[in-house]
Amino acid sequence: MRQIEPITKIPEKVIIPLQQHVGAENKPLVSVGDVVKIGQKIGESGISPVHSSASGKVTAISEYPHPFYENVLSIIIEPDGKDASIEFKAEDYSQLEREQIIGIIKEAGVVESGIPVHTKLSPSDVVILNGMDEAPYMTLNRALMLDFPSEIIDGLKILMKATGASRGFIGIDASNSEATNTMNKAAVDDLNIETVPLKTTYVRGMEEFFAKAVVKREISRGHRISNASTMTSTVGTARAAYDAVCMGKPLTETVVSVWGVKKSQNVQAKIGTPLRSVIEHCGGYKGKPKKIVVNGPMTGVAQYTDEVPVTKDVHGILVQYKEDVTTPEIQPCINCAKCVDVCPANLLPNMLAAFANEDRFDMCKRYNISACVECGKCAYVCPSKIPIVQLIKCAKEWIK
């Protein structure tokens, strides 16, 4: 059974923000009234272009709410319902040079957590794909591996070629034997590609931890790898690289885990689809929504409105209702050290929070506050419901 359901219904309105990566905003290449096709480049600044995900007429180019920033200049397209696309030029990556692959990935606008992927493709020995999901609720990486194993393997090979890496790894949750088997089967002919079962839970912003976990395991098995020469990416990016090179398709769609709706599932949505349309596709709200979170529950961003569009970095939508959104009373820290036990950065979150609360920023620094990756785990487990992450974030702002 397919894990990912494509949303076939064309939304009434598609909003393509010109800013979908970290760096200079794209300049629009079209004007109001123009007719565009799927895959057509409509914004460009030399870093990471954006493309139309629908065919239709540009009705406006104006500021529009964005899931991660405040209002962003966006191209608003009214689809004509034809879904006509430009001609995609497929390539055989084995015939391409390293620079050509990087060029194609750049032109396709492939972005991962805001970073244009082509900028990550410096020479490396190994490429590590992350196939772990941010628990709970986010299941898209698992779904991607079950639905597109051979595309991911090809994508990995493309990334390996682009970085000159000789080996590729895919880190998968050790309890996820289904995905491991699927990927192993897909990679059976490639002796340079291996799956790595991992026990660590992955959290956003922790590529380094993840890469180290993989490298450590390889070293323990007698392989020689150094941390410095690894390139870390995700299974989603591998698939986007495959689409870009082998299909000639720019990044115009993304896979989203949708939870807290009538039918929780993984969907593939056009970039630019308003969250509301995605939620409607999944059966709609279960009641009166209280909070709409984009991306995982631990680090995601709560939205002001469900009109914001899906962007390249939207991988999860979590709707919460009155009963899910509690504002528990904050109790004093009881020194229970639950936060210390879960902190992936080996910090003392309770101390950091206490120092931050008293504006003792010198002490925060001494306790390595900058190493905090803001994963949210400490605040999640804290029995006293102390908003540790906010306190740490504030202190970090001050120190800056």
Next chain:
Amino acid sequence: MSIIVSAPPHIKKDTCTKKMVCGMIIALLPAVAVSLYLFGPPAMAIILTCVLAAVGTEGAIQKFILKKAIPTDGSAIVTGLLLALLLHVNVPLWIPFIGAVVAIAIGKQAFGGYGSNIFNPALVGWAVLTMAWPSHMASAGVARLVDIPPFVLLVGAAFLLYMGYIKWQIPASYLISVVFLSALLARDASYIFIGGFILGVFFMATDPVTTPLTKKGRFIFGIGCGILTVIYGLYGNYAEDVCYSILLMNSITPLIDRFVRAKPFVEG
């Protein structure tokens, strides 16, 4: 649409301090029940006095001196129960009363309340009583409330470990170091099967508030307790060693926390 915007994380685990305190009380209930069964009305009187005095003191301080909204968070009940279990069956009732008042007023509130205290409050109460009225606290041949079959306490301990309310590192390192050292010094270590020892190892040495933060720190704490217990044991009796060892280690917990830290995982 009225949706709210707030900072992540957007979910919280459902353990709260109240649940942890309740867990402690539940874990102590089998021991209390067996104690009541074995020692009857005197035990009942001691336990009631301890708990009521502890809760009353806490309530009075929180309400009238600190003017807080909630008179107690329940942790006073735990303190009362622990103190009661440490007492002899034949003590006059003013002993548990004074002990509980001292435990809460000095052991806990004087340091700033639950979470800020350095010493385990029940042990503070116990220590003051022991020093002031040694005759009542060390009546040879008279049982203490905690002198019950040890497995009853172990049931509660297993529950706490299972729920994750106490950290396994301390009891494990405590027990191992006691057994190891006793073997080394050719001392009798059979007291590890005595109720008072088990109560100390699993219920008092594990108090989250007064023990180190890091895993390494907890091992040091447990081993320290073990060494001190055996050394005290050379001179005193087992009942006192456990309590004094834990108190002493409590006092150096801030020091352990200060110096024993895991290497931060700095990127790059």
